[in-house]
Amino acid sequence: MLYNLVDFNDLTITEWEELCELAFDILSNPEKYSEKCKGKILAALFYEPSTRTKFSFQTAMIKLGGSVIGFSGTEEISVSKGESLKDTIKIVSNYADVTVIRHEKEGVAFAASLYSDIPVINAGDGGHLHPTQTMTDLFAIKKLKGRVTNLNIGICGDLLYGRTVHSLLKALSLYSENNFYFISTPELSVPEYFTHELKKGNTIKICNIIEECIENLDIIYMTRIQKERFASDEEYERQKSVYILDKEKLEKAKSDLTILHPLPRNDEIATEVDDDARAQYFKQAELGLYIRMALLIKLLENTSRISVATSPATVNSNKKCKNDKCVTKVETGLPNINNGIVCSYCETLL
Ligand code: NCD
Numbered sequence: 001m002l003y004n005l006v007d008f009n010d011l012t013i014t015e016w017e018e019l020c021e022l023a024f025d026i027l028s029n030p031e032k033y034s035e036k037c038k039g040k041i042l043a044a045l046f047y048e049p050s051t052r053t054k055f056s057f058q059t060a061m062i063k064l065g066g067s068v069i070g071f072s073g074t075e076e077i078s079v080s081k082g083e084s085l086k087d088t089i090k091i092v093s094n095y096a097d098v099t100v101i102r103h104e105k106e107g108v109a110f111a112a113s114l115y116s117d118i119p120v121i122n123a124g125d126g127g128h129l130h131p132t133q134t135m136t137d138l139f140a141i142k143k144l145k146g147r148v149t150n151l152n153i154g155i156c157g158d159l160l161y162g163r164t165v166h167s168l169l170k171a172l173s174l175y176s177e178n179n180f181y182f183i184s185t186p187e188l189s190v191p192e193y194f195t196h197e198l199k200k201g202n203t204i205k206i207c208n209i210i211e212e213c214i215e216n217l218d219i220i221y222m223t224r225i226q227k228e229r230f231a232s233d234e235e236y237e238r239q240k241s242v243y244i245l246d247k248e249k250l251e252k253a254k255s256d257l258t259i260l261h262p263l264p265r266n267d268e269i270a271t272e273v274d275d276d277a278r279a280q281y282f283k284q285a286e287l288g289l290y291i292r293m294a295l296l297i298k299l300l301e302n303t304s305r306i307s308v309a310t311s312p313a314t315v316n317s318n319k320k321c322k323n324d325k326c327v328t329k330v331e332t333g334l335p336n337i338n339n340g341i342v343c344s345y346c347e348t349l350l
Pocket of ligand 1: 133
C-alpha cells in the first residue's frame, strides 16, 4: 500500500503498472476524473525553484476537482523566521490532505514523512532524488517506445548532481536487458551507489563524447549541468557547454531515436533540434501531468497512515551521516536512522 512517495522504489512494480494504467485512462477520459479529488487540498511546499513540477502538480489537483495551497521560496513564510521543517510539516498536515515538497537539502522528503499525518511526495531533495520526474520519464518511455526493456539508453550531462538521473537509474534497476551509455566528463560521472543494482541485469558503457554512441541509441536523455550544486563558479565554468546535442550530431542517429530532457534546458540541446520529430521533451513534460494525477488519486485513496520511522527496514547503528547537504545537518531532533551502510535520509555511504 502506497503512503508516501519519497523514492520511486517505494512503489512495487505492480503498483507502478497500476499507476500507468490509470494515467493512460485519465489521458483518454479526463472528464471521468474531474471530481475525483473534490474537497481535497494539495499543499505545494517549494523551498527551491520549479516550473514544471510545481505547475503540473497544481494543475493535476485542479483537474481532479481539488484545491491547492502552498509557497514558492521561503521569503513569505515562517521559515524565514527560523521555523523548523517539523513545525512547518505539522501545521501543513492539519490543513491539507497531501503535501508535495521540494528542498535543497537531501533527505528532506523522508524527514517530512516522519512528521506528517498526510502523504508526502518528494518533488526533489537537493541532488538526491526526484521520483515524480522519474514517473514522468518512465511513463513517457512507455508511451513513446511501448516498452521499458531492450533499449539502448544514453544519459548525458550532469550525472553526478542530477537528481533526475539518480532517480531514473534506481527505477530502471527494476527492469532489465537495457544497454546504458553514460556520457559525461569524469568529474560529473554517476555515483557508484546508483549503478550498483543497475549492473545486475543491464550493460553499462562509459562514453566521453556523444558521437561515440549516438548511432546505437533508442533514447537519449539529456540533462542540464546543475550550476546551483557546484562548490565554486570556476568548477561550473569548466563543466558547462561540454555536451550540446545539435542537428549535426543527430545526422548519425536512428530515425526513431527519442530525445528526452527533464527540463529546464540551458544549451545542452540546440533549439534547432526542437523541430525534429525525434525531440519529445515537451511531450514528456505534458505526460507528467497525467502520471501526477494518477499518483494523487492513489495516495488519497489510502486513509490509514503508518510511521516510516518505525518500519523494520530502518535500523539505527549510531553512525552519523557525513554528507553536509543531508537534512540531518540542519534539522535538529531527527532520529538517527540508517542500515549501517547508508544514511536513510540521503543514502550517502556511512
Ligand atoms: C529537474 C530538477 O528540478 O531536478 N527539473 C524538473 O523538475 N523537471 C531538472 C533540472 O533542474 O535540471
